[in-house]
Amino acid sequence: MNLLAIIGEALRALRLNRLRTGLTMLGMIIGVAAVVLMLSIGQGAQATVNQAIASMGSNLFIVLPGATSSGAMRQTSGSVQTLTLGDAQAVASLPSIKAVAPIITGTAQLNFGANNWSTVVTGVTPDYFRVRNWSTEDGEVFTDTDFRSAARVVVLGQVTAKNLFGDEDPTGKTIRIKKSPFTVTGVLAAKGQSLDGRDQDDSVFIPLTTGQRQIFGSQFPGTIRFMMVQGKSPEVMEGAESEINQLLRQRHRLAEGTDSDFTVRNMAALAAVATGAAKVMSLMLGAIASVSLLVGGIGIMNIMLVSVTERTREIGIRMAIGANRRAILTQFLLEALVICILGGLAGVALGIGGAWAVSRAADMVVVITLGMVGLAFFFASAVGIFFGFYPAKKAASLRPVEALRYE
Amino acid sequence: MTSVQPDPSAEPLIRVDRLCKIYSLESGVNGTVNSQVLYDVNLNINRGEFVAIMGHSGSGKSTLMNLLGCLDTPSSGHYWLAGRDVASLSEDELASVRNHNLGFVFQGFNLLKRMTALDNVATPLLYAGVSRAESRQRAQELLQQTGLGKFSEYQPNQLSGGQQQRVAISRALVNNPQLILADEPTGNLDTQTSGEIMGVFERLNREKGITIVLVTHEDDIAAYASRLVRLKDGRVIHDSKVGP
Structure with a gap:
């Protein structure tokens, strides 16, 4: 049958x-x-x-000021209060490190014509976009020259661009951040939510130097909020972590046995x-x-x-x-x-x-x-x-x- | 040295040699109780014969029928069907013998319920590996021949007893068997229909030369056969040619 x-x-x-x-x-x-x-x-x-x-970037460390194990205000004489641009440059010179992106952040009011939008303003170096593996959808990110000269240029996240410009093309236009005029060099590609659920596209990026000098101000010039450090490959991550620790302890002149005044977080381990x-x-x-x-x-x-x-x-x-x-x-x-x-x-x-x-x-x-x-x-x-x-x-x-x- | 092959036409279709059947019954008190139903039955049936097996209930005629039909296996003795020793066949070979060499007609018709007459007749062909279309065509021809052509799409419960038995006979014939085994085929039918059904068997035997073995306990039904075998208490007590 x-x-x-x-x-x-x-x-x-x-x-x-x-x-x-x-x-x-x-x-x-x-x-x-x-x-x-x-x-x-x-x-x-x-x-x-x-x-x-994936949106975070690969082989990342985040170095934050303050120790997690004890109160953030514990200080020893001779140590610096926060991380500095110098720390970032020093870390960048380590052989196992590919790039370092020092970051400062703050919130500010943005204006374009009659539109206004309040969002996170992040001061970064051009390396930041490489570390985050974040490209532009339109225009370009700002350059090293812009960074060195503390130029008034800005890169917009998708959400911010939409809220300020609607359907208009923002590239080349001028917006005001805290009333200072900034030229838009480009709009970033959409990135979506971060691990902690923030909308990463609701943001703008300006050169770190511009931020320090003109937007945020600081009681300690040259300090940064935190830095993102990218290792050369997944294999070097463990060694790199101790190298960063060692280097920063040395730079902050921390005595043997004292707590660090910074924290290195391996994002790969977290991931x-x-x-x-x-x-x-x-x-x-x-x-x-x-x-x-x-x-x-x-x-x-x-x-x-x-x-x-x-x-x-x-x-x-x-x-x-x-x-x-x-x-x-x-x-x-x-x-x-x-x-x-x-x-x-x-x-x-x-x-x-x-x-x-x-x-x-x-x-x-x-x-x-x-x-x-x-x-x-x-x-x-x-x-x-x-x-x-x-x-x-x-x-x-x-x-x-x-x-x-x-x- | 050449072996001598028996002439198949000289070999009887059915050769039964000292066939015994013992049923073992589990009994709580005495362990197993053996009950012998057939004692050393010897029987030869040639091609083209029309044999009626008679006997009272309990005489072993149904057991003999099941053995002849390869539905059951003997406890001892031998059974050659068309020269083949049935005891040496596997389960699947027995199924194939039932499919190709035998046709069954039962007292209770035993048609597959909720299946059309046509599908009932065609089923043995499907088991034989014939395609569905061809099976149905051949089944339709057979139903036509038995006068049931227009009932082919009826289900068994929509047909009369006589019609159902005709469907069953068509099913038994569909694979062109050499032997038809009919176990009280008229037991559920009235006298007139019984006569018609027996007429069908008679024609099949006379016109197509199909061997028919019929179990009955009615003399007038047995009278259609050309040979009468009587069983009593598991033994053959009478075997004679009768009829015309």
Whole structure:
């Protein structure tokens, strides 16, 4: 008996008991939908984290002033209060370091024509854009010359550009920051959320020197808020961390045994932790969803066992007219498999629908991949074969004479 | 040295040699209880014969029928069907024998429920590996021949007993078997329909030369056969040519 004919038989047998088939299938539908939904939420979380990490830049350290282990105000005589541009330049000269981006920040009111917008103004060196791996969408970032001459130039984030200029092209226009005129050299590409959930595109960047001298002012000229340090490769990160520590302790003249007045944070390690957490969450969600798939499979086995008993006489007749064991086995196995595959298809559809609803309702990122759908489908089929096999085997090993006599 | 091959036409279609059947019944008190149903049955049936097997209930005629139909295996003794020792065949080979060499007609018709008459008749062909289209075409021809052409899309429960048994006979014939085994085929039918069904068997035997073995306990049904075998308590007590 060819496979197509057996599939036809299986579909016919399932049609005869619509309610029962439907309910059994529902177990499968819910199981597969749960797996697809949970995986898509988990993958979405992973994607969010990965994107935030990628937007940060690779092989990064962040060096912050003040020690985390003790009060930020603890000072020893002779040490500097905060990090300086000199510290940044010194760190940049370390052999394992590719680039350093010293940063100062503040909030300021921006004006363009009648529009105004309040946002974070960040003073940076041109290296900052390389460290963050952040390119412009329009125009250029400011140059080393601008930095050295403390020019009044500004690079806009996407959100800020939109709020100030609407549909106009900002490049070459002049805006006012704290009433001083700045020329827009370019608009940055969209970057999205950072790991801590800030919108990185709602920002503007000016040369660090300009910021220090003209916008923020400082009681200690030459100090910076923090710096981003980029290692040459992932392999040198560990060594680089201790080198930075050593160098800065030396520059700050810290005695042996005292606490540092700065903190070096390895962002790669932080990223690894975040990625790991997202992965574990993804796995957990998947594991929980698989349980419902398993329960659905047990439901199928139960119904198939009932079905085999009910149809003992039919099996006997089929054997009498020439069905061999394999034909009977295939018939019942296919019935289980058809339930699983149809249930799986409906489950995938429901799961995708559910994921869409979740992303709409909870404003979450969900990711549905073909591989994920394939995986759910594969597991559904595996469950069908696994749980369908025993009842089918039972049907196939009936003795014809006894099956025929069964009332 | 050349081995001497038996002439297949000289070999009887059915050769049964000292066939025994013992059922082992589990009993709580006495362990297993053996109950012997057939004792050393010897029986040869040639091609083209129309044999009626008679006996009271419990005489072992149904057990013999199941053994002849390869639905059950003997406890001891031998059974050659068309020269093949059935005991040496695997389960799948037995299924193939049932499919290709035998046709069954049962008292209770044993049609597959909620399946059209046409599909019922076509099913053995599907198991034989024939394509669906060809199976259905051949099934339709057979239904036409038995006068059920316009009932092909009816399901068994929409047909009368006589019609159902005709569908069952068509199903038994669909693979061109050499042997038809009919177990009380008229047991559920009224006298007139019984006569019609027996007429069908008679024609199949006479016109197509199909060997028919029929189990019945009614003398007037047995009278259609050309040979009568009587069983009593698991033994053959009478075997004679009868009829015209």
